[in-house]
Amino acid sequence: MGTARRFSKVLHSELDVHAAWMPVTNTFALGDYGVISDGVFVKMGNIKEYGVSFTAGAGAPTRMRFRSDGTRVTRFVAGAEVPNIPQVDLEASIRIEFSTEDSFYIDAPVLTVESIEDVARVGAALRQAEGWRRKYRVVHSTYTGQGCTIISSRKANSAFELSATADVLRLLELGQAHGGITLSGEEAAGLEVIGASGVVGLRLFKLRLFTGRPDILRQPGDDDEVEYEPAGELEDDV
Template structure:
């Protein structure tokens, strides 16, 4: 299983959404459509091409903090272990130790959800749109993180350190860091996102095979919904 699917499973367990891959460094938006290939949503276009519109709405911000089992996080100020990093102009670090491979550290202090308010109406319009194919999946919600950090381990018993001044790391924990952070480690991380902002998760829907009504793809169905090359013919 690749890193993309592993990260998607993390988001499934925590938010019941699918991974936006690559996380943060993508351009996903509401109304994007495409297919799921090898566990990853692949954008092909936007439903605006079919003349279909929708009503967006933004929910209250939340946060996502996830640590895989066996992950240990330690904070240091001027070489001494501390429970929290204060706002002072001293060198500091956050040490992340993974005891098992394929582990994740995800810290998104600010997570904003934007969603379509009229998914059923959008589905009805797409059902009538010339050229629309039922294999397409549509982005109905985006989960955008502000100043998030994502690190994963390729191997067991690995450690990484986020290094900067305490002022900067304090802002990182608030989702407000603007750079000045370095990542060091004994081995290469599987995924490295440090204090960046962008879309990390997606909620998708498709049209049902027989009725043509909308079917929101939840985490319990997505794992068996991966597309392969042979699955990309239209449903009948």
């Protein structure tokens, strides 16, 4: 199983959402439509191309912190282990140890959600739109992380170390760091995002086969596995 599919499974288990791949460094937005390929959403366009508008709303921010089983995180300031990083101008580090391959360390100190509020109306409009295909999935919610740190392991028993001054690492854990951090152990990393902001998760809907009403997709499954064909017409799934 690849890193993208495993990352998607983590987000399904923690937030009940699909992965925005690549996390953070993407351009996903509300109203994007596409298909699922190899377990992740592949954007093809935006429903505005079909003349369909929507009303957007935002929810209260939250935090996402995930550690795969067997992951150990320790913090050091001036060579001594500490429970929390203080705001001092001393050399410090955060050590992340993974006991198994394909493990994840995810820290999104501030996670904001933006959603389409009138999904039923949007679905009805898409049902009538010329050229719309039932297999298309639509982004109706985006989960944006501020100052995210996401690291995954390719190998078992691998370790990574984030190094900077303590005041910079403290800002990193608050989602407010702006550079000055080095990462060691990159050769064993499957995914590496340090203190960056962007979309990490998506909620999708499709139109039901018989009623044409929006069906919110919450769990991965065979129903969502549609291979992406960059050329030619896509066949409807059932």
